[in-house]
Amino acid sequence: MINLNKHLNKIINFHSKKSISKSFKYPLLDDAFSNEDIIKGIEVILKKKITMGDITKKFEYEFAKFMNVKYALMVNSGSSANLLAAFALVNPKKKNFLKWGDEFLIQSLCWSTSLWPLIQAGLRPKFIDVNLENFNISEEHFYRSLTKKTKAAMIVHVLGSCSNIKKISQVLKRKNIFLIEDTCESLGSKYKSRYLGTYGDFGTYSFYYSHQITAGEGGMIVCNDKKDFEIINSLRAHGWDRNLNKTKENQRSFNFINSGFNVRPLDISAAIGMNQFKRLNTFKKIRNDNKNKIINSLRKSSIWKDQLYFLDHSKDLEPSWFGLPILINKNFSKKKKKYLELLNKNNIETRPILSGNFMNQKSIQLYNLNPKKIEYKNSQDIEDRGFFIGLHTKPLTTKKLDILVKNLLLIDKIN
Numbered sequence: 001m002i003n004l005n006k007h008l009n010k011i012i013n014f015h016s017k018k019s020i021s022k023s024f025k026y027p028l029l030d031d032a033f034s035n036e037d038i039i040k041g042i043e044v045i046l047k048k049k050i051t052m053g054d055i056t057k058k059f060e061y062e063f064a065k066f067m068n069v070k071y072a073l074m075v076n077s078g079s080s081a082n083l084l085a086a087f088a089l090v091n092p093k094k095k096n097f098l099k100w101g102d103e104f105l106i107q108s109l110c111w112s113t114s115l116w117p118l119i120q121a122g123l124r125p126k127f128i129d130v131n132l133e134n135f136n137i138s139e140e141h142f143y144r145s146l147t148k149k150t151k152a153a154m155i156v157h158v159l160g161s162c163s164n165i166k167k168i169s170q171v172l173k174r175k176n177i178f179l180i181e182d183t184c185e186s187l188g189s190k191y192k193s194r195y196l197g198t199y200g201d202f203g204t205y206s207f208y209y210s211h212q213i214t215a216g217e218g219g220m221i222v223c224n225d226k227k228d229f230e231i232i233n234s235l236r237a238h239g240w241d242r243n244l245n246k247t248k249e250n251q252r253s254f255n256f257i258n259s260g261f262n263v264r265p266l267d268i269s270a271a272i273g274m275n276q277f278k279r280l281n282t283f284k285k286i287r288n289d290n291k292n293k294i295i296n297s298l299r300k301s302s303i304w305k306d307q308l309y310f311l312d313h314s315k316d317l318e319p320s321w322f323g324l325p326i327l328i329n330k331n332f333s334k335k336k337k338k339y340l341e342l343l344n345k346n347n348i349e350t351r352p353i354l355s356g357n358f359m360n361q362k363s364i365q366l367y368n369l370n371p372k373k374i375e376y377k378n379s380q381d382i383e384d385r386g387f388f389i390g391l392h393t394k395p396l397t398t399k400k401l402d403i404l405v406k407n408l409l410l411i412d413k414i415n
Helices: 004-016 035-046 054-067 078-089 112-120 139-145 165-174 226-236 267-277 280-300 330-345 362-366 377-385 398-413
Strands: 071-075 103-107 124-128 150-156 178-182 202-206 219-223 308-310 323-328 386-390
Touching: 004 035, 035 267, 054 071, 054 219, 054 267, 071 078, 071 226, 071 267, 078 112, 078 178, 078 202, 078 219, 078 226, 103 112, 112 124, 112 150, 124 139, 139 165, 150 165, 165 178, 219 226, 267 280, 280 323, 280 398, 323 330, 323 377, 330 377, 330 398, 377 386
Parallel strands: 103 124, 103 150, 150 178, 178 202
Antiparallel strands: 071 219, 202 219, 308 323, 323 386
8 A cells, every 4th residue: 555645755855856946056935835735735735625625714713812812814915914904904894994095104115916806995005214223114204104094004024123112113003003924024023022013903924935934925914803803704705704604594694784805815824824824934044044144254254344233122122033134234235236137147046135225116197196206215215225035944154144245245245
């Protein structure tokens, strides 16, 4: 009789040799899945019930328990988590729901689907610059921008870091302003011993390939209010009341009690994601260790002369790093384009920090969202000088570390 797991491991190992990441000496994330992750997904396929079901519910339960929140709802992406959070704020079932044209605050260094769901829900953005210490929202500018018109805030936690979200949440709560925390890049980070994403009305997370854990795709949205949970549960699937009333009759019904989307996940994604979730703290430690190895090795180099700057974080933050954000020294900033071209040519995979200064995106012009042409100097500085590289979930080998450090210091040799 064939040992199925042994047979599956053989197949997985054979196909893993053809991994795309092998084309990079230092990819954004190397070998994200364990064989056990893949086997968990295969087991779902073999049961022939791959759509959202019991495994998704189990993952939601485990996630909520770990994050110390009352409710967690899985969706097909972090972007969809933001979508549900945005449309929950304007939903007539929500107490004091927001109206068309109400103002929300968001940082100018952000991701596309942090911004657009709120605009698609009919809300009007007011952009806030970030700081250069941790690339997160500038608290000074944020508090100064709060007015009677402000009805909500979307705070994006950048690459595992954050500003003082505890104080921000307290100020917003006193003013009855809704708060969404986009934690898609910061799963597992804690501020003052509390997980990011749990301070606001909603917290959103992503399980995309290169993130802290991955299900290939997938995301989660958390909250502590039962009514909020019922709204997002219904919005997730067509506006049904299924899963809200657990009678057998209700599970077969077509009662549309709200507006809705279809952003349900697959049980395959839930199975893989839940298996990875067990290793979140292990991944968190390894990524942090790798970050320290890279920075220390660069600074110990005989040719180190502060060519690069690495963001700092407060003592109150226990970070779960997504990547290693880097700012090029101003003396070398004009070399950035050639430098990144050289790194990518040498198979060191790089990315911009989020979307850079989002004010430069063509979609902002298309919808005329910055009519006064306001400048966001720090966001622009980060776009002009910033980039990030991945942090892997396996300890860096000396060989790979040496290759990376050698390439990162090539900026000196660019004319």
